[in-house]
Amino acid sequence: MSQTDTALIDELREIVADVLEVEPEEITETGLFAEEHEADSLQAIEVLARIEKNLRVAVPQSELPNMGSLEGVHRVVSQYKGASA
Amino acid sequence: MRRVVVTGLGPVSNVGTGVADFGASVRAGRSGVSPITSFDASGFPHANAGEVRDFAPKELVERLDPAEWGRSSLFAAAAARLAVADAGLDPAELARAEAGSVMGTTSGESQIIERLTEEEVAGGWESLSPHLPRQVPASRLAYAVNRELGLTGEAMTLATACSAGNYAIGYAYDLVRSGAADYMVAGGADSVLRWAHAGFYRLGAVAKHVSSPFDRDRSGIITAEGGAALVLETLEGARARGARVYAEVLGYGLNCDADHMVSPHPEGIAECMRRAHANAGITPDDVDYICAHGTGTPANDLAEATAVLDVFGGNPPPISSVKSMLGHTMGASSAFGAIASLIGMRDGFLPPTTNFANHDPALGGIDPVPNEARPARVRIVQNNGFAFGGNNAITVFGKVS
Amino acid sequence: MNGTRAGVPTLAITGWSAVSPIGTGADGFTEAVREGRGGGADVSGMFDAPLPSDRAHAIPGFRASDHLGRKGTRHLDRSTALALVATKLALEATDADVAADGRVGVVLGTTAGSVRTTSEFSRDTLVQERPYLVNPVMFPSATINCPAGRSAIWHGLRGVNATVAGGQMSGLNVLRYGAHLIAGGHSDVLLAGAVEEFSPHMAWGHRALTHGYDVPLGEGSAVFVVEDAERVRAQGRLPEAEVLASAFGSGAPEDTARTLESAVTRALRLAGVDADGVWGVATGEHGIAGIDTAEDEGVRAALGGGPVRVRVKPLVGECNSASGPFQLAALLARYRSDPGLHGRVSVLTSVSADGAAGAAVVRGRHMPGPTATTAPAGEGSP
Numbered sequence: 059m060s061q062t063d064t065a066l067i068d069e070l071r072e073i074v075a076d077v078l079e080v081e082p083e084e085i086t087e088t089g090l091f092a093e094e095h096e097a098d099s100l101q102a103i104e105v106l107a108r109i110e111k112n113l114r115v116a117v118p119q120s121e122l123p124n125m126g127s128l129e130g131v132h133r134v135v136s137q138y139k140g141a142s143a
Numbered sequence: 144m145r146r147v148v149v150t151g152l153g154p155v156s157n158v159g160t161g162v163a164d165f166g167a168s169v170r171a172g173r174s175g176v177s178p179i180t181s182f183d184a185s186g187f188p189h190a191n192a193g194e195v196r197d198f199a200p201k202e203l204v205e206r207l208d209p210a211e212w213g214r215s216s217l218f219a220a221a222a223a224r225l226a227v228a229d230a231g232l233d234p235a236e237l238a239r240a241e242a243g244s245v246m247g248t249t250s251g252e253s254q255i256i257e258r259l260t261e262e263e264v265a266g267g268w269e270s271l272s273p274h275l276p277r278q279v280p281a282s283r284l285a286y287a288v289n290r291e292l293g294l295t296g297e298a299m300t301l302a303t304a305c306s307a308g309n310y311a312i313g314y315a316y317d318l319v320r321s322g323a324a325d326y327m328v329a330g331g332a333d334s335v336l337r338w339a340h341a342g343f344y345r346l347g348a349v350a351k352h353v354s355s356p357f358d359r360d361r362s363g364i365i366t367a368e369g370g371a372a373l374v375l376e377t378l379e380g381a382r383a384r385g386a387r388v389y390a391e392v393l394g395y396g397l398n399c400d401a402d403h404m405v406s407p408h409p410e411g412i413a414e415c416m417r418r419a420h421a422n423a424g425i426t427p428d429d430v431d432y433i434c435a436h437g438t439g440t441p442a443n444d445l446a447e448a449t450a451v452l453d454v455f456g457g458n459p460p461p462i463s464s465v466k467s468m469l470g471h472t473m474g475a476s477s478a479f480g481a482i483a484s485l486i487g488m489r490d491g492f493l494p495p496t497t498n499f500a501n502h503d504p505a506l507g508g509i510d511p512v513p514n515e516a517r518p519a520r521v522r523i524v525q526n527n528g529f530a531f532g533g534n535n536a537i538t539v540f541g542k543v544s
Numbered sequence: 545m546n547g548t549r550a551g552v553p554t555l556a557i558t559g560w561s562a563v564s565p566i567g568t569g570a571d572g573f574t575e576a577v578r579e580g581r582g583g584g585a586d587v588s589g590m591f592d593a594p595l596p597s598d599r600a601h602a603i604p605g606f607r608a609s610d611h612l613g614r615k616g617t618r619h620l621d622r623s624t625a626l627a628l629v630a631t632k633l634a635l636e637a638t639d640a641d642v643a644a645d646g647r648v649g650v651v652l653g654t655t656a657g658s659v660r661t662t663s664e665f666s667r668d669t670l671v672q673e674r675p676y677l678v679n680p681v682m683f684p685s686a687t688i689n690c691p692a693g694r695s696a697i698w699h700g701l702r703g704v705n706a707t708v709a710g711g712q713m714s715g716l717n718v719l720r721y722g723a724h725l726i727a728g729g730h731s732d733v734l735l736a737g738a739v740e741e742f743s744p745h746m747a748w749g750h751r752a753l754t755h756g757y758d759v760p761l762g763e764g765s766a767v768f769v770v771e772d773a774e775r776v777r778a779q780g781r782l783p784e785a786e787v788l789a790s791a792f793g794s795g796a797p798e799d800t801a802r803t804l805e806s807a808v809t810r811a812l813r814l815a816g817v818d819a820d821g822v823w824g825v826a827t828g829e830h831g832i833a834g835i836d837t838a839e840d841e842g843v844r845a846a847l848g849g850g851p852v853r854v855r856v857k858p859l860v861g862e863c864n865s866a867s868g869p870f871q872l873a874a875l876l877a878r879y880r881s882d883p884g885l886h887g888r889v890s891v892l893t894s895v896s897a898d899g900a901a902g903a904a905v906v907r908g909r910h911m912p913g914p915t916a917t918t919a920p921a922g923e924g925s926p
Contacts, residue, residue: 077681079614099403100683107677249688251656251709256659256663280898281655281656281657282896289900290898295795299713300710304707337675338666338678342686397730399696399701404690404694414702531684532696534692534707
């Protein structure tokens with residue numbers, strides 16, 4: 059994993075942790091937000107909204123089902139990053 | 144306890160103002176949806192709404208000065224004025240009677256908050272117009288009705304979001320039934336808002352063009368506005384004055400999902416239906432028609448249909464959504480549902496669900512009265528209203544023979 | 545004028561709480577009222593936005609997480625946070641069966657919800673790069689019924705859930721609405737009260753509304769657990785107070801004194817109480833000449849000059865929709881503090897700038913408790 063990837067993951071981790079009201083270190087790469095942190099649909103949309111606002115990457119809501127873990131969020135964001143830049 | 148009936152209806156809507164126009168539109172399946180003009184919607188990918196473009200408060204209210212009241216209060220007052228005229232009540236006599244109003248709303252006078260916010264963004268806090276804060280309280284909706292009609296009784300605004308119209312009808316029914324009031328005007332009002340449009344859009348809940356409740360490919364709501372009012376009085380009083388009676392209010396049910404702020408909850412909705420039936424003294428078999436909450440979001444319509452199938456079994460009565468025509472008028476929506484249902488009861492038809500193309504297999508044996516009004520004899524109507532906060536409210540109306 | 549009549553129960557108050565500028569919980573509030581201790585705090589550090597004054601009757605030290613834990617409290621709007629704490633404390637203060645599934649509800653008053661959240665949400669549609677880049681998690685908080693809805697979720701209350709936008713009249717609204725909901729069989733136990741938050745938005749709006757007068761703005765929430773008094777007695781329980789009757793009228797703003805006079809008179813008649821039996825009246829007087837004069841005139845016309853005037857706004861500030869509930873809380877605080885008031889009748893009055901006026905008739909019991917100065921005068925129904 060490249061340094062930019064690590065930086066992106068850390069940034070995404072911060073976003074997810076703040077939305078889910080947990081400490082960043084509680085967010086593992088593969089842990090499911092819904093199961094481990096009782097995340098709900100509104101919080102999922104909030105993660106997506108902050109990604110658009112903070113990282114300027116527009117991700118369609120149809121991707122939400124693929125964004126249930128940090129790993130998934132990273133994969134989806136990486137995919138759309140080029141498109142919006 | 145006294146029997147309570149509806150004797151007057153006052154719709155101020157994007158498909159018509161007054162019973163005749165509104166009734167004809169609902170029967171014909173007309174759409175009140177158009178491109179947004181009340182704010183700059185150019186930045187929104189989905190920019191249709193159900194605005195009441197021809198709303199002319201000056202022509203509808205007699206006493207209020209429109210400059211002193213927000214748009215939602217004016218919707219409420221105009222609808223109330225129409226409802227009282229439709230009831231054939233002498234306004235002077237009504238003002239002397241034990242009479243008041245209960246109005247429901249989602250956002251009250253939030254358009255005023257939007258104007259103040261624009262002023263703050265443009266010119267800072269010191270620049271706020273000093274006359275606007277006075278217009279912010281949502282309580283002004285019911286006060287507008289009482290002031291417009293000179294009513295001296297209760298004036299209460301229920302801000303229980305998108306089922307508020309049904310809450311209002313329920314409380315007005317309680318007041319008349321118990322003898323605390325002899326006449327009540329009940330209904331709801333809301334105005335189209337930039338922030339609400341943005342919020343629903345952000346949730347992925349706004350349709351691009353129109354809303355298509357219960358359709359397999361439904362994609363969301365159309366934000367909309369308007370005012371809707373009903374006149375409630377005792378059956379005895381209505382008979383004594385020879386009034387036309389639309390229907391009797393048989394009862395209502397209220398409960399709370401206590402589950403999620405925005406996601407509908409089939410179990411909570413089913414429980415609300417059971418409460419409404421018990422309160423009205425009916426069983427599911429008695430219901431001839433369900434006026435749906437039917438917002439057109441995938442989640443609402445699935446939850447609502449699931450609850451209907453749970454309570455009514457596999458072959459429920461027809462259930463249609465007037466939001467397919469009006470869009471989602473928020474706190475006014477269940478009062479509009481009541482009005483459409485009672486006009487249908489009087490004229491012998493079920494309002495259609497327009498924009499319907501494909502049955503959704505996930506909704507089981509739901510009959511949404513697709514696209515065309517259907518001739519029917521309706522004796523008992525169940526009028527659904529659900530809301531943010533899990534605020535469920537259902538009213539039940541019955542024909543008086 | 546609408547008063548409660550046949551078939552509507554006397555409400556029993558079987559517990560209450562306050563989150564206020566002068567104290568938290570029924571005990572904290574009672575102590576402050578007994579000592580006549582007013583609020584007033586340096587609010588200059590509460591918000592990034594400027595405020596019209598550095599001082600207000602706000603609660604700058606209020607943290608929802610102190611009462612509710614950290615989880616789930618970070619993104620709450622202030623109104624909702626205040627309501628969650630007040631409802632929690634009220635549930636803890638009652639002997640009602642609050643675990644009865646579906647029979648316990650919430651009825652909360654407000655003026656216009658969290659105006660700050662609505663405005664900030666609206667602001668984002670103007671200042672963000674795209675108008676829809678709003679914060680979805682705050683969307684429910686921008687809607688007026690959030691405090692009631694979230695209270696139900698937090699405490700698992702699946703009964704009736706309602707929000708009354710009553711402004712100054714909210715206290716009376718929720719008591720009247722609550723009585724009818726219980727009469728109609730919709731609920732057995734209701735958490736009835738109101739909540740109002742302090743914010744730059746409220747402060748600047750308040751300055752415009754009170755131009756020329758020095759009326760400090762307050763905030764807070766008071767919540768009462770109400771039930772059918774007959775049912776409470778049948779269960780062998782002793783309520784702290786009863787709301788015997790209420791009345792609500794509206795008219796032209798210039799007729800407010802007369803509207804209030806007839807509301808008080810009707811409420812007393814419905815309660816079966818004579819004006820000279822009333823020891824005190826808790827008014828909403830707050831220091832604005834015109835409307836205070838109307839309330840004072842209405843009260844004097846209905847009750848004469850005899851009853852003690854209980855004014856809580858000099859202590860808690862102008863709390864808008866929470867004003868009526870704080871007035872009621874102040875009456876209950878007096879009953880708690882003074883055994884001589886046991887079983888005697890008091891009146892609560894409210895008037896609005898829009899011409900509405902109303903009254904409730906209250907009979908309280910002197911409660912033994914940490915704030916009582918002496919032993920209760922005797923047990924039994926007040």
